[in-house]
Amino acid sequence: MAEEGSSVKLLGLWPSPYVNRVQISLKLKSIDYEFIEEPFGPKSDLLLKSNPAHKKIPVFFHNQRAISESLIIVQYIDEQWSSGHSILPSNPLDRANARFWAAYADDEWFPALKNILMASEEERLVLEVKMKEGLAFLEETFVKSSEGKAFFGGDDISFLDIAFGSFLGWLKAVEKLTGVSFLDESSVPHLVVWADNFLSHEAVNGIIPEPDALVEVAKMIKAMVESQAKN
Amino acid sequence: MEGKSSVKLLGAFQSPFSNRVQIALNLKSVDYEYLEQTFDSKSELLLKSNPVHKKIPVMIHDDKPICESLIIIQYIDEQWTSGPTILPTEAYDRALARFWAAYLDDKLFPCLFEYCITEPEEEKPTKFERVREGLALLEEAFMKTSKGKTFFGGENIGLLDISFGSFLGLLKTGEKMMNVKILEESTTPNLVAWADCFLSHQAVKGVVPETDVLVELAKKLKPMEKSHPKN
8 A cells, every 4th residue: 555645755866776776676666756856966954964974875764764875765665565566575585695695786786887888998898897796796696586587586577687677777878878789589588588578567667767868967077076086 | 393404504603693593583482503614715615505695594494595694584484483473573674684784784784894894993983983973873773673672573583683782792802802802881871781681581591602713713813804704
């Protein structure tokens, strides 16, 4: 059952994959919420007050209590609204594996992707290798965990689909900006099919931004960083 | 109760991450085979069970490896459901415990480590200030989550107690070697009281190494590595 709009809020920014994760989870659970757009540039008072430890979006509000860190928010949503679609797998080992690979995507893989845009030619090659290696791990994980079905979670999307799938917009943007194909049929055939299935899932459609839009954001960020470096 | 051989722990006595898992297993009265890994060379079993990070701790249950200390603890809590619970029961309390445990690993402990290894004396006060700020947040978190009881988890030790408490050995080592007080009555009175209670808990005794032992080890390892093995 959907909560009343006012008790559930999400503070975020549309290009953030971490925010997208929470949006997807809320949609999966059919939870109504108010989206509060955090301005680009100086951080809002609301952000600084509700997440003093990290000062980062997303921040999720439920009954006036604030929760931060996207994967923690997703687990909260799954545990708080326990009827309907389950996001975490039910088996402890599957849960551990899902958490492990989600943490890997956050701690190792996505930082490589983010850094590629500002990297020198030499650094870029190292990062590309790291990204491809990560995708190879994830391809293998997919084959094991999907058991022949469409998603990491099997028949329907689950924690690891959301954790990794939220990065697909940026992955495609980086492919456009670098001309390098990461999600490619010959090396990660299962992930290629999975990516299409994930992006067209009804809970995901319209949430992950189009790569072209993210390319513009990347150019804007790069310009800002470069002009700050000059000053 | 599980047979001894079905649970193995690849660990290192001086590693707080490894200590975390031992404490969790002790709490649940799970028998396990402990395999001490040496500092300088990685065993075949370690490389095979954690090919992604090649780090301890790794817990192997019925031949299935689980890696990353906080993920292992949650697995232990979910797999062995009789006995004391490690994660809180309420979704919001669970989110808080996970949040602060992640904060420790991602922010506070790296800050602490950086402070300890910073060479020019004049840079130390700034680094120390960051550690102090982090500890102030944990002091506040303690007051919120303990609800007037002895531990972060309330009456019993929980995820956040284990996550933070496992580092008390290193923290006291830093205090001794640099002749400073990091946890202090005047700034973090609740944490000071909590630390004593934690270290004398029956599931913790004998796990977190004595300060003198760690001081000797630290002297042997000087100059310390710049990168702290995080998991």
